[in-house]
Amino acid sequence: MIRKLTFAAALLAATVLSGAASAKTLVYCSEGSPEGFDPGLYTSGTTFDATSRTIYNRLVEFKHGSTEIEPGLAESWTISDDGKEYTFKLRKGVKFQSTDFFTPTRDFNADDVVFSFERQLDDKNPWHAYVAGATYQYSDSMGFPDLIKSVEKVDDLTVKFTLNSPNAPFMADLAMDFSSILSKEYADKLEADKTMQQMNQQPLGTGPFQFVAYQPDAVIRYKANPDYWGGKQKIDDLVFAITPDASVRVQKLKANECQIMPYPNAADVKDLKADPNLQVLEQAGLNVAYLAYNTTQKPFDNVKVRKALNMAVNKEAIIQAVFEGMAEPAINPIPPTMWGYNKDVKDDPYDPEAAKKMLEEAGVKDLSMKIWAMPVSRPYMLNARRAAELIQADYAKVGVKAEIVTYEWGEYLKRLNNKDHDGAVMLGWTGDNGDPDNFLATLLGCDSVGTSNNPAGFCNKEFEDLIQKAKIESDQKKRAELYEQAQVVFKEQAPWLTIDHSTVVMPMSKKVEGFVQDPLGYHRFDGVDLAE
Amino acid sequence: MLQFFLRRIAVLIPTFLGVSLIAFSFIRLLPGDPVLILAGQHAMTPEQHAAAMHALGFDRSLPVQYLDYLGNMLQGDFGQSVVTKRSVLQEFFARFPATLELSICAMIIAVCLGIPAGVFAAVKRGSFFDHTVMGTALIGYSMPIFWWGLLLIILFSGILQWTPVSGRIDLLYYFPSVTGFMLIDSLLSGQKGAFGSAVSHLILPAIVLGTIPLAVIARQTRSAMLEVLSEDYVRTARAKGLPPFRVIGVHALRNALIPVITTIGLQVGVLMAGAILTETIFSWPGVGKWMVDSVFKRDYTVIQGGLLLIAAIIMFVNLIVDLLYGLINPRIRH
Numbered sequence: 101m102i103r104k105l106t107f108a109a110a111l112l113a114a115t116v117l118s119g120a121a122s123a124k125t126l127v128y129c130s131e132g133s134p135e136g137f138d139p140g141l142y143t144s145g146t147t148f149d150a151t152s153r154t155i156y157n158r159l160v161e162f163k164h165g166s167t168e169i170e171p172g173l174a175e176s177w178t179i180s181d182d183g184k185e186y187t188f189k190l191r192k193g194v195k196f197q198s199t200d201f202f203t204p205t206r207d208f209n210a211d212d213v214v215f216s217f218e219r220q221l222d223d224k225n226p227w228h229a230y231v232a233g234a235t236y237q238y239s240d241s242m243g244f245p246d247l248i249k250s251v252e253k254v255d256d257l258t259v260k261f262t263l264n265s266p267n268a269p270f271m272a273d274l275a276m277d278f279s280s281i282l283s284k285e286y287a288d289k290l291e292a293d294k295t296m297q298q299m300n301q302q303p304l305g306t307g308p309f310q311f312v313a314y315q316p317d318a319v320i321r322y323k324a325n326p327d328y329w330g331g332k333q334k335i336d337d338l339v340f341a342i343t344p345d346a347s348v349r350v351q352k353l354k355a356n357e358c359q360i361m362p363y364p365n366a367a368d369v370k371d372l373k374a375d376p377n378l379q380v381l382e383q384a385g386l387n388v389a390y391l392a393y394n395t396t397q398k399p400f401d402n403v404k405v406r407k408a409l410n411m412a413v414n415k416e417a418i419i420q421a422v423f424e425g426m427a428e429p430a431i432n433p434i435p436p437t438m439w440g441y442n443k444d445v446k447d448d449p450y451d452p453e454a455a456k457k458m459l460e461e462a463g464v465k466d467l468s469m470k471i472w473a474m475p476v477s478r479p480y481m482l483n484a485r486r487a488a489e490l491i492q493a494d495y496a497k498v499g500v501k502a503e504i505v506t507y508e509w510g511e512y513l514k515r516l517n518n519k520d521h522d523g524a525v526m527l528g529w530t531g532d533n534g535d536p537d538n539f540l541a542t543l544l545g546c547d548s549v550g551t552s553n554n555p556a557g558f559c560n561k562e563f564e565d566l567i568q569k570a571k572i573e574s575d576q577k578k579r580a581e582l583y584e585q586a587q588v589v590f591k592e593q594a595p596w597l598t599i600d601h602s603t604v605v606m607p608m609s610k611k612v613e614g615f616v617q618d619p620l621g622y623h624r625f626d627g628v629d630l631a632e
Numbered sequence: 633m634l635q636f637f638l639r640r641i642a643v644l645i646p647t648f649l650g651v652s653l654i655a656f657s658f659i660r661l662l663p664g665d666p667v668l669i670l671a672g673q674h675a676m677t678p679e680q681h682a683a684a685m686h687a688l689g690f691d692r693s694l695p696v697q698y699l700d701y702l703g704n705m706l707q708g709d710f711g712q713s714v715v716t717k718r719s720v721l722q723e724f725f726a727r728f729p730a731t732l733e734l735s736i737c738a739m740i741i742a743v744c745l746g747i748p749a750g751v752f753a754a755v756k757r758g759s760f761f762d763h764t765v766m767g768t769a770l771i772g773y774s775m776p777i778f779w780w781g782l783l784l785i786i787l788f789s790g791i792l793q794w795t796p797v798s799g800r801i802d803l804l805y806y807f808p809s810v811t812g813f814m815l816i817d818s819l820l821s822g823q824k825g826a827f828g829s830a831v832s833h834l835i836l837p838a839i840v841l842g843t844i845p846l847a848v849i850a851r852q853t854r855s856a857m858l859e860v861l862s863e864d865y866v867r868t869a870r871a872k873g874l875p876p877f878r879v880i881g882v883h884a885l886r887n888a889l890i891p892v893i894t895t896i897g898l899q900v901g902v903l904m905a906g907a908i909l910t911e912t913i914f915s916w917p918g919v920g921k922w923m924v925d926s927v928f929k930r931d932y933t934v935i936q937g938g939l940l941l942i943a944a945i946i947m948f949v950n951l952i953v954d955l956l957y958g959l960i961n962p963r964i965r966h
Contacts, residue, residue, distance in 0.1 A: 136717070232717060240680070300717075313806070317922060317925070344925070345912055351785050352797040352798060357803075
């Protein structure tokens with residue numbers, strides 16, 4: 101085996117040395133090691149970049165650069181009138197990757213789909229707990245075990261999902277990473293060999309790139325899947341050079357040791373933009389940072405008080421101080437890159453004088469309150485403490501005394517499960533599947549009151565009716581209208597101070613062509629080319 | 633000698649238990665709930681939470697958890713990473729060669745430069761050379777590793793482009809790992825240029841990691857030399873008319889080295905601590921970087937197991953140094 105590998109390596113080196121033209125290698129300076137290679141088991145974007153977005157496909161996919169759905173391994177689908185039955189026609193002739201460790205004998209079919217979901221849903225399936233201590237967290241947190249009644253093979257190229265209740269975001273869920281389709285044939289072989297763990301170490305899918313090797317914490321190697329149903333990629337080899345330090349990633353990019361990097365430090369962006377060999381793409385992230393007033397508590401149960409506090413805060417100042425401008429002020433609870441975003445909603449103006457007056461009108465005098473600031477840096481809020489201090493100062497100008505409190509991260513989230521937590525809480529959210537339901541229902545729905553997802557304790561009948569209606573409506577246009585209305589109600593009710601949507605910055609070599617920023621925050625390399 | 637050896641070993645056992653207790657309790661005394669960290673911002677029901685706590689064994693009483701942990705550890709089972717679900721021991725040894733390779737090279741740099749610098753500074757005491765060496769050593773000793781590393785990267789990799797920025801070898805080279813030591817593996821691979829690439833990747837991190845030990849060794853050598861140089865036997869040797877090289881190199885240095893060896897032994901701890909930062913900056917896939925990642929991910933079992941394994945290695949090296957010391961200086965045995 102070793103000899104074979106050495107030979108292959110020598111061959112590889114020989115082709116590389118004989119001329120760069122024969123093999124195009126794209127190096128991506130990734131920010132961390134994947135937790136494993138089975139995307140069903142994990143929840144982090146770092147892992148998804150390295151697995152589901154390279155090696156695997158799903159029944160439906162997000163359109164490149166958008167949160168809309170397009171056909172993937174399923175060519176078409178029908179939804180029953182009651183919204184409970186989804187029937188998928190599968191793509192014919194899709195091949196699983198042939199690798200050193202496995203050669204498939206048959207094409208992709210319905211068995212693979214049934215297997216990929218059943219292992220997550222059925223706790224008696226031998227693959228349900230094949231990695232000790234690992235659970236299908238994402239599938240659980242999206243409510244799949246309760247939502248899906250059955251997944252059945254109708255014929256080789258037809259699969260039927262039956263749901264317990266109509267659920268329009270389901271299509272978006274199927275495009276998510278944990279819904280990746282694995283090979284049942286490969287799984288059966290591993291099971292027979294009693295090496296099931298391999299599934300998480302030597303992955304095999306139908307995606308644009310196939311796995312070659314992984315050196316923990318150092319390098320992941322892929323090569324273009326020659327049999328890819330969407331056509332072979334323009335680059336021959338894809339390499340993830342794992343580089344956790346952002347400043348070092350910048351240096352590597354400048355030295356052309358890699359051609360793309362994610363998550364630069366805000367302070368480095370100017371310098372990167374000035375480099376003649378580099379280009380910097382920017383896009384509003386699929387996230388939001390907010391300050392949630394506990395609407396179940398006096399005086400925050402009064403809309404006027406919440407509105408007044410919103411008007412007291414200068415968001416621009418926060419964006420400059422915390423993000424050095426690399427963010428945009430948030431108006432709605434969902435980011436502008438998402439479908440269903442209501443452009444017509446106006447933000448509460450920054451007007452301390454008016455705010456002061458409104459507070460007086462509401463009969464609030466000498467208010468003292470708590471502002472919760474997260475102890476960690478998140479993409480949507482790099483420095484919560486700093487932002488909280490600015491808000492504190494703004495509040496002081498309208499006569500509100502605020503005390504900043506913070507707890508260790510786990511403790512912070514835990515305390516928010518208590519409905520009676522005191523004051524206003526800074527938190528945020530990064531979208532899972534690009535569906536507005538994933539923001540509006542998850543963060544502001546009545547079901548989530550009393551969890552850390554809804555620290556505002558917001559449960560408004562008008563809002564709730566709209567989002568529930570949207571959840572079961574399968575016509576996306578109608579759904580978008582319902583969500584637009586919901587955003588109007590949200591702004592009137594003002595359960596949050598919407599702070600910002602941070603800007604996602606992707607610096608890369610000018611030679612990189614065809615890279616599209618993904619609003620969901622993933623990094624996809626299908627369709628990318630390197631200029632000579 | 634055997635008695636000396638046994639005595640040393642006997643001291644190690646309570647030390648090791650102490651370390652294990654500290655490693656165990658530090659993690660648990662920290663606020664924060666590992667399950668919530670794992671779940672991120674996805675809210676969990678109390679049932680899901682309890683089930684996850686149970687699955688990870690965090691719902692048992694602390695003494696039970698500790699005894700269980702100790703028992704498993706004695707059987708070589710350091711548990712399983714909460715994040716990757718792989719054995720901690722396996723993960724450790726997969727990364728240890730990288731750290732060892734880096735540490736050895738750092739130590740070679742530190743010793744080969746530190747001892748001669750210290751000796752010359754002592755011999756030329758009060759000279760310009762002496763002041764320069766000792767001043768530089770002080771700066772090197774006080775330099776924050778993180779800043780120092782970035783500075784070198786920006787200068788040598790960014791501006792001058794003499795060395796690569798990070799990693800262990802150029803990504804063009806790809807061969808299976810045989811020993812885990814990149815310098816050896818690259819030679820074994822037979823690929824042209826692989827060894828050179830590995831060396832060029834190693835230089836900067838080895839310098840960064842070696843800086844503090846280098847400074848300490850230089851200073852220690854100088855003061856030990858000064859002490860020895862004023863001894864009567866050195867004066868006698870000089871009076872006999874021995875050439876200065878022989879007096880300094882053989883008579884003085886040999887005795888001055890005794891405290892220096894102890895210092896070198898103690899630097900192993902410094903190297904391990906330094907490896908955490910150095911490996912993070914240079915994306916060096918070793919034990920230090922692994923520990924940092926685990927802290928961020930709150931991978932309790934890895935932090936605990938890794939801490940203990942590192943402590944065990946430091947203790948082991950110190951034991952060797954103690955024994956060596958006993959060999960060099962028989963007086964210490966009693």
